[in-house]
Amino acid sequence: xxxxxxxxxxxxxxxxxxxxxxxxxxFLALDGEVEVGVVKFVTxxxxxxxxxxxxxxxxxxxxxxxxxxxxxCLTRGAAALELLNCWRAFRDWFGDEV
Numbered sequence: 001x002x003x004x005x006x007x008x009x010x011x012x013x014x015x016x017x018x019x020x021x022x023x024x025x026x027f028l029a030l031d032g033e034v035e036v037g038v039v040k041f042v043t044x045x046x047x048x049x050x051x052x053x054x055x056x057x058x059x060x061x062x063x064x065x066x067x068x069x070x071x072x073c074l075t076r077g078a079a080a081l082e083l084l085n086c087w088r089a090f091r092d093w094f095g096d097e098v
Contacts, residue, residue: 006091008036008084025052025076029083034058037083039076048072052079056086060094067093 008029014021016028025041037056042048055070067089073079 006031008087010080013038013040027076027080029080029087031087036087039079039083041076042072052076054079054083054086056083056090058087058090060090063093065090065093 008031010027010029012020012024013026013028014023020026023040027039029036029039035057037054037058039052039054042051042053051072051074053070053072067086069086069090071079071082073082
């Protein structure tokens, strides 16, 4: 499938990792079977508590990807959108190598 049409799918982290089964607000973004990133609800005493953290898991050797690859948002949907936009920019930056 052409890169421009690829979509991410989402699974609960506990569906892949049994030790995370109890974390209902912890999701993995997948490109096929490749784990692209994570979105999860921050429950610790961190300043981001009550927000959703997103983080891209992909790395690539060579030129530096000059964009934030993690952050926090007030809603899960906003965090998922940030991760999606980051993933798309990452694919555009590195081209067919991703």
